[in-house]
Amino acid sequence: MSEFIIIETTYPNLEQAKNLAKILLTENFAACVNFYTIESMYIWQGKLENNPEILIRIKSKKSFFDEIEKIIKKHHGYMLPEIISINIDEVEEKYGEWLQNVALKKISD
Numbered sequence: 001m002s003e004f005i006i007i008e009t010t011y012p013n014l015e016q017a018k019n020l021a022k023i024l025l026t027e028n029f030a031a032c033v034n035f036y037t038i039e040s041m042y043i044w045q046g047k048l049e050n051n052p053e054i055l056i057r058i059k060s061k062k063s064f065f066d067e068i069e070k071i072i073k074k075h076h077g078y079m080l081p082e083i084i085s086i087n088i089d090e091v092e093e094k095y096g097e098w099l100q101n102v103a104l105k106k107i108s109d
Helices: 014-026 062-074 093-103
Strands: 004-011 032-044 047-061 084-087
Touching (some): 004 014, 004 062, 014 032, 014 062, 062 084
Antiparallel strands (some): 004 047, 004 084, 032 047
């Protein structure tokens, strides 16, 4: 199992999603952030909702999850933002090296 994860969250629009991505990338908490336009159906406060959203996939390290969670909550307009971590079990060797040595290089590591 690798030390890398994908964190998923959703935003109501691309502008807010890109603002989060810029913060995570410039602070080296993310190696790459992908954006997907989706439609979500869910129950919120007893009511069926159906809304367009932007799904964000953040490629990062497990050790950064807590800090990324704080950043998402600080820069999110939803009362209860989705913040889900998915373990990356395997990663191609050269891509893993890029994640580790270039994109996620932090002085504190």
